[in-house]
Amino acid sequence: MTDPPTDALPVTGAWLPGDPPGRRRFFTFASDRRFAVEGGRTLSDVTIAYETWGELDETASNAILICHAWTGDSHAAGRADRGHLAPGWWDGMIGPGLAIDTNRWFVVCCNVLGGCQGSTGPASPHPVDGKPYGSRFPVVTIRDMVRAQARLMPHLGIDSWHTVIGGSMGGMQVLEWGITYPRRVRGIMPIAACMQATAQQIAWGAIGRRAIRLDPRWRGGDYYDADPGDGPWEGLEIARQVAQVTFRSDNVFTDRFGRELADRSSFGDTYELWQRFEVERYLEYHGIKLVRRFDANSYLLIGKAMDLHDVARNRGSLTAAMRRITVPSLAIGISSDMLYPSYQQRQIDEILTHVGTPSHYHEIDSPHGHDAFLINLDQLAEPIAAFLDRAEPS
Amino acid sequence: MTDPPTDALPVTGAWLPGDPPGRRRFFTFASDRRFAVEGGRTLSDVTIAYETWGELDETASNAILICHAWTGDSHAAGRADRGHLAPGWWDGMIGPGLAIDTNRWFVVCCNVLGGCQGSTGPASPHPVDGKPYGSRFPVVTIRDMVRAQARLMPHLGIDSWHTVIGGSMGGMQVLEWGITYPRRVRGIMPIAACMQATAQQIAWGAIGRRAIRLDPRWRGGDYYDADPGDGPWEGLEIARQVAQVTFRSDNVFTDRFGRELADRSSFGDTYELWQRFEVERYLEYHGIKLVRRFDANSYLLIGKAMDLHDVARNRGSLTAAMRRITVPSLAIGISSDMLYPSYQQRQIDEILTHVGTPSHYHEIDSPHGHDAFLINLDQLAEPIAAFLDRAEPS
Numbered sequence: 001m002t003d004p005p006t007d008a009l010p011v012t013g014a015w016l017p018g019d020p021p022g023r024r025r026f027f028t029f030a031s032d033r034r035f036a037v038e039g040g041r042t043l044s045d046v047t048i049a050y051e052t053w054g055e056l057d058e059t060a061s062n063a064i065l066i067c068h069a070w071t072g073d074s075h076a077a078g079r080a081d082r083g084h085l086a087p088g089w090w091d092g093m094i095g096p097g098l099a100i101d102t103n104r105w106f107v108v109c110c111n112v113l114g115g116c117q118g119s120t121g122p123a124s125p126h127p128v129d130g131k132p133y134g135s136r137f138p139v140v141t142i143r144d145m146v147r148a149q150a151r152l153m154p155h156l157g158i159d160s161w162h163t164v165i166g167g168s169m170g171g172m173q174v175l176e177w178g179i180t181y182p183r184r185v186r187g188i189m190p191i192a193a194c195m196q197a198t199a200q201q202i203a204w205g206a207i208g209r210r211a212i213r214l215d216p217r218w219r220g221g222d223y224y225d226a227d228p229g230d231g232p233w234e235g236l237e238i239a240r241q242v243a244q245v246t247f248r249s250d251n252v253f254t255d256r257f258g259r260e261l262a263d264r265s266s267f268g269d270t271y272e273l274w275q276r277f278e279v280e281r282y283l284e285y286h287g288i289k290l291v292r293r294f295d296a297n298s299y300l301l302i303g304k305a306m307d308l309h310d311v312a313r314n315r316g317s318l319t320a321a322m323r324r325i326t327v328p329s330l331a332i333g334i335s336s337d338m339l340y341p342s343y344q345q346r347q348i349d350e351i352l353t354h355v356g357t358p359s360h361y362h363e364i365d366s367p368h369g370h371d372a373f374l375i376n377l378d379q380l381a382e383p384i385a386a387f388l389d390r391a392e393p394s
Numbered sequence: 395m396t397d398p399p400t401d402a403l404p405v406t407g408a409w410l411p412g413d414p415p416g417r418r419r420f421f422t423f424a425s426d427r428r429f430a431v432e433g434g435r436t437l438s439d440v441t442i443a444y445e446t447w448g449e450l451d452e453t454a455s456n457a458i459l460i461c462h463a464w465t466g467d468s469h470a471a472g473r474a475d476r477g478h479l480a481p482g483w484w485d486g487m488i489g490p491g492l493a494i495d496t497n498r499w500f501v502v503c504c505n506v507l508g509g510c511q512g513s514t515g516p517a518s519p520h521p522v523d524g525k526p527y528g529s530r531f532p533v534v535t536i537r538d539m540v541r542a543q544a545r546l547m548p549h550l551g552i553d554s555w556h557t558v559i560g561g562s563m564g565g566m567q568v569l570e571w572g573i574t575y576p577r578r579v580r581g582i583m584p585i586a587a588c589m590q591a592t593a594q595q596i597a598w599g600a601i602g603r604r605a606i607r608l609d610p611r612w613r614g615g616d617y618y619d620a621d622p623g624d625g626p627w628e629g630l631e632i633a634r635q636v637a638q639v640t641f642r643s644d645n646v647f648t649d650r651f652g653r654e655l656a657d658r659s660s661f662g663d664t665y666e667l668w669q670r671f672e673v674e675r676y677l678e679y680h681g682i683k684l685v686r687r688f689d690a691n692s693y694l695l696i697g698k699a700m701d702l703h704d705v706a707r708n709r710g711s712l713t714a715a716m717r718r719i720t721v722p723s724l725a726i727g728i729s730s731d732m733l734y735p736s737y738q739q740r741q742i743d744e745i746l747t748h749v750g751t752p753s754h755y756h757e758i759d760s761p762h763g764h765d766a767f768l769i770n771l772d773q774l775a776e777p778i779a780a781f782l783d784r785a786e787p788s
Contacts, residue, residue, distance in 0.1 A: 211604075238605055
């Protein structure tokens with residue numbers, strides 16, 4: 001692990017029109033009618049970038065929607081290439097013969113509204129002046145993300161998803177899919193997610209946002225005309241570091257880094273304030289890695305969407321909201337998750353069971369913390385495959 | 395809870411010579427000889443600010459040393475006054491008839507070396523030019539803090555402490571007292587502390603430091619000549635917010651804040667990026683509160699000292715280090731502590747028991763997280779009083 005150079009950082013790691021598309025495809029809607037977001041503003045010419053794997057069958061009954069997490073995108077499976085800096089975030093899960101078997105299923109993954117990998121977001125050109133939205137982009141919610149994804153269904157010829165699956169923020173979308181579109185979903189699988197963001201989750205997100213705002217290169221969100229290397233990378237890097245610690249666990253950090261020094265040579269006889277332990281170098285490495293492929297404004301907006309996540313909002317109560325979910329559910333928790341502790345997935349199962357929805361809970365026994373949903377595919381594959389294999393009413 | 399104004403913030407919240415001393419007294423040493431810190435540099439004219447409660451008895455056998463945590467200071471007990479913005483951080487613990495009964499004990503608490511409440515630290519005038527040390531202040535370690543405190547003993551006429559007590563970073567000092575000065579200590583009580591900072595603890599500290607460094611008003615540590623309101627308060631505030639979340643717990647945040655909105659009126663129909671939930675307002679409030687009474691450079695230095703905390707350093711092994719502790723020990727853990735989890739205090743007890751030192755472990759059952767050592771005096775009073783009441787060999 002060599003420290004990446006910071007002088008070659010892009011102003012934004014967003015994918016922009018004109019960049020190599022990779023596997024992405026695009027669907028644009030609301031060119032005639034404006035798309036009203038929940039927070040009270042509107043968007044026009046909304047593009048959703050998506051990828052698909054496998055073939056839709058003749059009755060369009062084998063479609064599965066995968067929902068990505070905070071810094072994920074449509075590239076759930078496949079190699080890194082010119083269009084995608086990183087390999088698919090669930091590459092070992094989706095493919096021929098894998099748990100989500102693309103010989104059997106037609107798999108779709110969309111970049112979320114407000115994202116930065118092809119879907120309309122703050123780095124996208126504003127339809128009126130062609131300049132990046134920047135600070136003009138509205139706050140969006142998980143519900144807005146799901147409503148935008150739903151526009152894609154007729155375009156793909158899909159009436160209902162066999163299953164909607166996602167971890168973390170993906171799991172928030174899964175719940176909103178089941179509640180908002182009970183007749184367009186036949187099964188849901190929320191992983192390491194919650195029904196409402198807790199105060200602690202909001203706190204972590206808010207601290208990261210404050211770090212980005214503190215970066216003078218963020219410039220209120222209108223930084224896209226900056227010189228290369230002069231974007232708000234340091235704020236974004238710090239925000240990512242906060243998240244990265246909450247994504248893992250004390251045990252794994254101890255096992256992996258302990259008290260190893262990164263700047264070993266300089267630690268000899270004198271101590272200096274900015275000498276780093278190995279864990280600091282790891283966090284910086286991951287922060288810079290994100291800066292290369294993500295946009296600070298998208299990070300802010302998607303984080304805010306997670307804070308606003310509350311399936312009960314304007315629906316009376318949690319129970320009233322969850323009662324709208326009538327299809328089978330498998331909630332999956334991770335034993336060592338400090339960010340979305342497993343009690344939150346058990347609550348999903350309990351409330352669904354309480355309202356009479358067929359629901360199960362499965363727990364992954366992993367030391368890896370929240371990120372286990374990206375790491376422990378060994379433990380996820382079986383319950384996911386079994387849930388997909390369930391008998392459907394004919 | 396009204397949001398404090400930020401325009402009236404001091405450049406530094408450090409106590410400086412000329413400010414009202416409050417209860418503080420001062421002891422200065424190394425005016426002739428330089429005080430070499432562990433990291434390889436030296437300090438001259440080192441001042442330690444301290445406070446005392448009760449009377450030293452004729453045989454000087456009733457002295458107790460209290461060691462403070464990260465943002466604590468010598469004001470462990472007593473009111474807020476012109477010299478102390480906040481009341482004593484253990485005010486309900488130390489006093490006549492309290493668990494640490496000042497009718498019986500002579501209690502001492504020192505501001506740590508590198509601190510900002512009267513002891514020599516980065517905001518102090520450099521003895522050569524009278525200007526604040528700023529970036530010239532060396533990195534100090536927990537061992538340096540303890541060695542500086544030890545200089546006070548002959549000044550006060552104390553040969554050995556009956557007990558050294560402290561929570562969090564105070565507990566790190568307690569362990570170093572037992573290891574460095576086995577004949578000057580007759581009992582130790584480390585609370586919510588550890589023998590070595592873990593990778594996760596280092597990570598949290600490092601992220602806060604990065605936020606301070608990102609603040610352009612920090613100016614590499616040499617900001618003391620700034621105009622009022624133009625100090626690095628925003629970076630310090632964010633650093634404090636990171637710490638504040640780790641000091642508490644998910645449960646307490648949920649119970650206290652849930653998803654309450656702070657900027658309620660503006661949340662009506664539209665969502666904006668910087669609208670706040672109540673938990674965000676709470677974090678900002680605590681951040682600003684710290685800025686008023688603390689110095690950003692001290693925050694950096696003391697955080698680094700905690701990261702460097704490792705009782706095994708240059709002592710062969712943990713066991714070899716801990717074997718030097720020969721006096722009775724009571725380690726106290728907190729059930730909900732996510733920052734210094736209770737397994738770390740159990741480890742202290744286990745290793746001391748293993749090497750044959752009389753040791754016990756006691757756990758506080760509290761939802762309040764790490765800060766329970768400042769909150770649950772109800773549960774701490776009894777084990778502390780009982781430990782102080784132990785029979786000593788005559």
